[in-house]
Amino acid sequence: MRQVAIVGGGHTKFGVRKATWKELVQEAGKATFASVRNLTPRMVDSLFVGAAEPERFAFQSHVAPLAAEQLGITPTRVLQRHELACASGQSAIRAAWMSIAMGLSDVAMVVGVEKMNIPNLPELQSSMACVLDREWDGVHGASAPPFFALCAQRHMHEYGTTREHLTEVRLKAGRFAATNPNAHFAKTFTKEQVEKSVEISPPLRLLDCSGITDGAAGLILTSAERAREFTDTPMYIHGTGQASQGHNLSNMESLTTWTPLKWAAKEAYRSAGIRSRDIDFAEVHDCFTISEIIVTEDLGFCEKGKGGAHIASGQTDIGGRPVVNTRGGLLGMGHPLGATGVSQAVEILWQFQKKVPPKRQVEGDLALAHNLSGSANAHSILIYGRRPK
Amino acid sequence: MSPTPTGPVAVFRESLAPRGQIDVPYLLDFYPLQSEEHTRIHPFFKHLREGRFTTTRCKACGELLWQPRAVCSKCLSEDLEWVELPTEGTVYAFTAMVRGPPLGMEADIPFVIALVDLDTQWRPLRLLTRIDGVQAGEMRIGDKVRLKIINLADGRVFYRFTGQAGNAGQGTKR
Ligand SMILES: [Zn+2]
Numbered sequence: 057m058r059q060v061a062i063v064g065g066g067h068t069k070f071g072v073r074k075a076t077w078k079e080l081v082q083e084a085g086k087a088t089f090a091s092v093r094n095l096t097p098r099m100v101d102s103l104f105v106g107a108a109e110p111e112r113f114a115f116q117s118h119v120a121p122l123a124a125e126q127l128g129i130t131p132t133r134v135l136q137r138h139e140l141a142c143a144s145g146q147s148a149i150r151a152a153w154m155s156i157a158m159g160l161s162d163v164a165m166v167v168g169v170e171k172m173n174i175p176n177l178p179e180l181q182s183s184m185a186c187v188l189d190r191e192w193d194g195v196h197g198a199s200a201p202p203f204f205a206l207c208a209q210r211h212m213h214e215y216g217t218t219r220e221h222l223t224e225v226r227l228k229a230g231r232f233a234a235t236n237p238n239a240h241f242a243k244t245f246t247k248e249q250v251e252k253s254v255e256i257s258p259p260l261r262l263l264d265c266s267g268i269t270d271g272a273a274g275l276i277l278t279s280a281e282r283a284r285e286f287t288d289t290p291m292y293i294h295g296t297g298q299a300s301q302g303h304n305l306s307n308m309e310s311l312t313t314w315t316p317l318k319w320a321a322k323e324a325y326r327s328a329g330i331r332s333r334d335i336d337f338a339e340v341h342d343c344f345t346i347s348e349i350i351v352t353e354d355l356g357f358c359e360k361g362k363g364g365a366h367i368a369s370g371q372t373d374i375g376g377r378p379v380v381n382t383r384g385g386l387l388g389m390g391h392p393l394g395a396t397g398v399s400q401a402v403e404i405l406w407q408f409q410k411k412v413p414p415k416r417q418v419e420g421d422l423a424l425a426h427n428l429s430g431s432a433n434a435h436s437i438l439i440y441g442r443r444p445k
Numbered sequence: 446m447s448p449t450p451t452g453p454v455a456v457f458r459e460s461l462a463p464r465g466q467i468d469v470p471y472l473l474d475f476y477p478l479q480s481e482e483h484t485r486i487h488p489f490f491k492h493l494r495e496g497r498f499t500t501t502r503c504k505a506c507g508e509l510l511w512q513p514r515a516v517c518s519k520c521l522s523e524d525l526e527w528v529e530l531p532t533e534g535t536v537y538a539f540t541a542m543v544r545g546p547p548l549g550m551e552a553d554i555p556f557v558i559a560l561v562d563l564d565t566q567w568r569p570l571r572l573l574t575r576i577d578g579v580q581a582g583e584m585r586i587g588d589k590v591r592l593k594i595i596n597l598a599d600g601r602v603f604y605r606f607t608g609q610a611g612n613a614g615q616g617t618k619r
Contacts, residue, residue, distance in 0.1 A: 182547040185475070192512050195475040195603060196575040197542045197550050202558045205540035213538075213586060257540045257558075258581055305560060306511055306572050311538065 057157040059445060061283035061290040063276050064092035065402035070271035070390045071240040077107070077114050077171035078126050080272035084167055084395075085127040088274030092286040095163070095276065097128035102161035105137045106148035106168035108393035112183035113171055123167055133161045138394075141187045142343060144168065145273070145397025146427035146436045152277045153293050153438075162278060168398030169272035180268060187430055189304050200343065201265055203305060203431045205257035208346035210311045212259065214361070217349060219259065221364025223250045225345040226263050226387055228373060233388025235415045238399075240269045240390030264345040269390025273398040275405075280444055289409045294422070294441045295328025297321060300434035308433055317354045317428070317435040324424070324437040328445070332356030335378045335439075336420020337407065339400035341428040342385040351426055352380065374418065382407065382416040397427040401438070408442040474549060479601050485515040488527055494602045498532050498592050501525040502567065509567040530570070532592035534561035534606065537571055539588075541581040557581050561590055561606055575605040583610035 066087025145168030155161040185194035253262040283290035299319035342348035349363035358366035372380035383403035479490035505522035539559035
């Protein structure tokens with residue numbers, strides 16, 4: 057297998073955008089090509105598009121060739137669209153990595169995109185409920201917030217996690233997002249604002265939830281040998297893991313220890329030849345405040361059950377280690393489903409390249425990105441290094 | 446990017462009225478298609494109509510399967526039997542849909558969604574269900590809930606569970 061490098065990344069403004077998904081692809085593509093040298097769209101031989109629900113949000117299928125057309129890319133090796141709900145973006149990166157590693161592709165582009173703000177909000181909510189097993193979960197009115205609320209209630213019940221712990225996760229996301237002009241919610245919040253925001257699914261309130269957001273992000277991947285044709289500061293894929301268990305919460309082993317996350321993390325650390333304590337900073341999937349608490353525990357960043365206290369004590373902030381979610385997290389950035397995993401990778405690249413504002417700049421050579429999907433039943437992890445493996 | 450004015454030009458015009466609302470076909474509501482021509486697990490719905498809550502159990506490996514299957518997800522056998530499930534269960538976790546309901550459920554909010562443990566003779570079974578008859582603020586983990594059958598106007602059928610305030614078992618405060 058060839059070692060794979062990411063040589064550039066581009067990002068749109070996330071938010072309620074006055075733009076279609078195709079226009080977001082154009083913006084992200086332009087920004088991505090601007091981040092590398094010696095590369096034109098015609099030189100890209102493979103395109104991997106992460107998009108969760110264009111059929112429902114934009115009434116559009118067959119989006120990979122349509123995205124290629126928007127960008128002037130004429131793929132001659134691989135063209136694929138990836139759907140893994142909220143983890144579609146990282147799914148696309150993993151596929152590009154595989155294709156380059158095995159020598160099928162030489163220069164690949166990944167674009168993650170989602171246009172979620174449509175005129176009819178209940179229709180959007182219905183589409184989100186279809187991420188679940190529509191006939192057995194959606195039919196009961198369940199969608200993402202109730203699922204994660206059930207996890208939160210059990211975590212509080214079993215480990216004594218508190219409302220204040222959830223609030224601290226949101227406050228941290230706000231502090232980082234305030235440094236990120238691409239964030240949907242680029243501002244800080246107060247404890248009162250979080251705890252008095254409207255109830256969505258108890259114990260979760262509006263500010264415990266990531267937003268309904270439009271956006272796109274892109275990456276260029278190539279082999280480690282060719283990386284320096286395109287940039288002086290590539291980053292390298294050191295390892296990866298992915299695992300899933302069940303789909304309905306009925307068939308998950310636990311609501312508070314996400315077993316498939318532990319499997320994915322074990323494989324990611326093994327394949328990178330590292331342990332959790334070697335990670336300097338991480339981008340994790342805080343679709344809800346409770347998610348960051350459970351993920352922090354199950355990645356091995358702190359003791360099981362202590363995730364809330366760990367975050368509240370500032371150990372995942374600047375100065376702690378690993379620092380978590382410098383981008384602002386899904387909570388601060390918003391969560392355009394297909395774009396999120398790609399946006400996480402762009403943040404890590406920019407951290408390594410020292411391209412982020414000084415307030416959120418962290419030092420380090422190894423970073424982890426975690427993207428989950430569905431009812432936290434599927435987990436995808438990539439480990440990135442500033443140096444070759 | 447406005448074009449250079451060229452003066453009045455005769456163009457053809459016609460007004461169209463797009464349909465303001467499109468009826469939602471069955472596949473875009475949340476209830477399954479239930480008849481024999483649409484699904485191999487049609488007996489589940491027939492039993493439910495008769496007041497029986499059932500699922501499939503594999504005769505080859507003995508696994509109790511939830512949700513009902515056509516093929517055993519443990520050993521891939523198709524030799525399955527229908528077995529009765531308890532109609533009373535215990536709340537393992539609960540929340541409510543307060544804001545952001547899917548289409549068709551806007552009038553119902555807030556409503557309770559819970560994971561309920563059923564104590565079957567084969568293995569513990571935990572299922573996700575809506576709970577009628579009680580608000581989240583009145584509930585505790587450990588509450589007892591009972592099966593409720595929902596008859597849809599078009600002849601389809603589904604289940605929920607129903608609880609009542611002050612029905613707490615050994616429940617602990619949320
Ligand atoms: Zn079997």
